[in-house]
Amino acid sequence: MGDWDALYATRTKNMRASEIRELLKLLDQPDIISFAGGIPDPALFPKEAIKEAYDAVLSKNADIALQYSVSEGYRPLREWLVQHMASLGVSCTIDNIVITTGSQQALDYLGKLFISPGDTVLTTWPTYLGALQAFNAYEPRYDRLNPEQGNMTPAAYRDSAKAAGGDVRLAYLTADFCNPTGETVSREGRSRLVELAHELNIPLIEDAAYRALRFDGDPVPTMLALDCEREGHIDRTRVVYSGSFSKTLTPGLRVGWVCAAQPVIAKLVLIKQAADLHSPTINQMAIHHVAERSFDKQVEKVRDSYRKRRDYMLDALARFMPAGVTWTKPEGGMFVWVTLPDGMDGAALLAKALQKARVAFVPGFAFYADGTGKNTIRLNFSLPNKEAIETGISRLGKLIAEEAI
Incomplete structure (x- = not known):
């Protein structure tokens, strides 16, 4: 051998x-x-709803569902997501959204887009294991975020990264019901992280896989919504929002999305073109059919x-x-x-x-x-x-x- x-x-x-x-x-x-x-x-x-969705898609739009498609994703689904993001306080257009094959693919693409070997990723201790796996392929080092207890100063983060031979390139966390701890970052903690991202001039990846699963208490604004409020327009924000239908509708269809400033989306589309051309159109159409009728x-x-x-x-x-x-x-x-x-x-x-x-x-x-x-x-x-x-x-x-x- x-x-x-x-x-x-x-x-x-x-x-x-x-x-x-x-x-x-x-x-x-x-x-x-x-x-x-x-x-x-x-x-x-929602098994019956998904069955009905595939039946409807194949009976009415089989040629579209089974054909190659655009890398950005199925347009009606992106239009639905524009309205969904609006309900979260984020004003955007379809040019701010790309469909991914699950949110895990989004993390891999974002690591590929932003991390060079030796660069520093800021994340919480502990954090989502899948994010570490996605980012590790791009050979970073890690430094610690403390959303509630207080972070290091931007200068300290920069100096630490420089001493290790790289730059601070991105921050990542799950702000709502974190995997693994189940904890939620306060509004004040989120605002501090948004401010830190701007001071460091880095993307802040908001993994929102569990956002919809709130049982108690009042919702906390997304970091992207806070950044939009701060900057006045999504294309001036530093937050990259990663969403998923896996925890609400079904994980097996592997449909997620990224909502971010248009220049970031444009680069992710190029990465997707090189990686898998596009996520399966029939799955996107089925998810759209179900979400449009019965998401809430x-x-x-x-x-x-x-x-x-x-x-x-x-x-x-x-x-x-x-x-x-x-x-x-x-x-x-x-x-x-x-x-x-x-x-x-x-x-x-x-x-x-x-x-x-x-x-x-x-x-x-x-x-x-x-x-x-x-x-x-x-x-x-x-x-x-x-x-x-x-x-x-x-x-x-x-x-x-x-x-x-």
Whole structure:
């Protein structure tokens, strides 16, 4: 066998298997209670509406649906998204929107667009594992954002990046019900981040995958809306908004979008032309058909279900977790973030949980750019039902108590 490792590009050294994608394989084992992947409940998918959408598309517009198309995306879907963004306080046109094959593709494209080897990416500790994987291919280093506690000064960020041999090139975070912690950044924190992006003259990527899944409390304006208010026009903003239909309608059709200043969209279109020409038109048309007719109703159904499961999990954690364990109390999204007693390792706990308790979760260190956070774990509540949550948290609490002795 040839030495393939010697032939790979240097950027491949940062490629790692996703902790989450590997754990998804456990779903095939029926006795495993999984709190691992951020998986929507398939029982909530609008299956009949999607079937009707494909039937309508193929009966009326098959030639368009099955043909090559423009890289920007299906125009009626982009027009619907213009109205959707307006409902979020963002005034834009279709020239400010490009359709991507899921929001994960958007993160890859944005990394390709902005990051050169040795440059610095600013992100929270912890942050979305998929973002780290997307950006790692472009060989950055990372520095830490602290939206609520206070960030470094722009000069300090620049000096730190320069000392490492590069520039500060972008900032990234999920502001609403963050994956993995479930926490939401305050309006004040968002405003500080927008100001920082302008002072550093860098893009601020707003990953809004969970934005629609608010159960409690008042909505906080998007960072893009705050930037539009600050600058007076979207084409003068620094925020790049990444949205997705995966958590509201269905993940399997892989439809996401980016809303940003027109020059950024124009560059992303060129990247898309070189990568895959365009996202599948038939999927975009089907998503548009469903969104136009029942988006709000579908979102409300998902919220109602996930709100109940969030409550089940928080109640079970309160009853079954031993002293020394703490957790977040998210107002929406799909995740609860658990901090274990000092010195307890989440990865080691997972190995024992799979063997002894038949419970799966994601160790927290995977979400840290520097590999810290070893005494943390992420729990998902969107997929397991009430009985599974009760049983799984009970088993996990017992195991943690035993390990803490």
